[in-house]
Amino acid sequence: MQLTMTLPSSAGMCMLLLVSSLLLWEHAASKPTGVVSTEDLYDRVVEQSHVTYNLAADIYHEFDSNFFKSSWFPKRMPRICHTASIHTPDSRQEVNETKTEDLLKAIVNITNAWEEPLKHLVSAMPSLPKPSDNMLKTTNAVKAKNIVLLEGLKTILNRTQIVYEETDSPVWSGLSELKSADEDTQLFAFYSLVRCLKRDTHKIDTFLKVLRCRVVFNSECLF
Numbered sequence: 001m002q003l004t005m006t007l008p009s010s011a012g013m014c015m016l017l018l019v020s021s022l023l024l025w026e027h028a029a030s031k032p033t034g035v036v037s038t039e040d041l042y043d044r045v046v047e048q049s050h051v052t053y054n055l056a057a058d059i060y061h062e063f064d065s066n067f068f069k070s071s072w073f074p075k076r077m078p079r080i081c082h083t084a085s086i087h088t089p090d091s092r093q094e095v096n097e098t099k100t101e102d103l104l105k106a107i108v109n110i111t112n113a114w115e116e117p118l119k120h121l122v123s124a125m126p127s128l129p130k131p132s133d134n135m136l137k138t139t140n141a142v143k144a145k146n147i148v149l150l151e152g153l154k155t156i157l158n159r160t161q162i163v164y165e166e167t168d169s170p171v172w173s174g175l176s177e178l179k180s181a182d183e184d185t186q187l188f189a190f191y192s193l194v195r196c197l198k199r200d201t202h203k204i205d206t207f208l209k210v211l212r213c214r215v216v217f218n219s220e221c222l223f
């Protein structure tokens with residue numbers, strides 16, 4: 001199943017992408033009347049999260065090599081990530097002891113919490129001192145994939161017995177710094193955000209792989 005990587009440039013395209021991603025999650029194209037199996041859903045969300053993490057890592061590395069300043073430290077402290085209040089297990093052991101539904105809820109919570117900051121990250125990209133087309137393109141792709149991933153996760157949650165409530169996700173509050181006229185403040189805000197994005201997308205990818213292993217392979221798989 002091919003997921004489009006095209007970057008939606010208008011609201012219309014964005015809706016189109018959303019609608020097609022919903023169809024993608026709910027129905028198997030090869031079986032028009034069939035519903036996608038939960039196993040397939042896990043395969044697809046893991047595919048999404050894996051690509052999303054790789055893209056987020058690319059953004060971080062490109063930012064790091066072009067804009068990072070060692071003079072930031074120890075003067076400036078990175079903000080703690082806005083998603084830090086969402087409790088997630090820290091160790092392999094703890095992950096193993098966390099119930100599937102709790103892990104899914106945390107993943108949805110984090111994914112949901114990135115919708116707003118990703119929009120702002122995309123719109124602030126062109127204001128960087130040396131704007132990079134590649135970084136803008138990649139950030140747009142992460143923003144789109146985050147939405148697709150969220151729909152997939154909601155579909156999975158909907159199949160469990162738990163009632164899914166629209167998540168009240170932690171709010172990101174770094175906008176004024178991201179738009180700061182002071183170049184150093186702005187760059188540091190970018191740095192903090194792309195660093196958190198890389199960490200969170202990595203977390204999500206790791207947890208989803210654990211869940212897929214648990215749900216699809218009965219925990220009998222190697223990482």
Ligand SMILES: *[C@@H]1O[C@H](CO)[C@@H](O)[C@H](O)[C@H]1NC(C)=O
Binds near residue numbers: 106167
């Ligand atoms: C998401 O995380 C926030 C912050 O920890 C919490 O207040 C909220 O209840 C969580 N939402 C869900 C649905 O778990």
Ligand SMILES: *[C@@H]1O[C@H](CO)[C@@H](O)[C@H](O)[C@H]1NC(C)=O
Binds near residue numbers: 096
């Ligand atoms: C994970 O939990 C299962 C039981 O639920 C146990 O059999 C297994 O050994 C645990 N694995 C780790 C790495 O803790």
Ligand SMILES: *[C@@H]1O[C@H](CO)[C@@H](O)[C@H](O)[C@H]1NC(C)=O
Binds near residue numbers: 154155158159
């Ligand atoms: C949730 O599942 C029910 C069937 O169990 C389905 O009718 C409904 O459309 C689903 N909702 C979402 C948001 O996927």
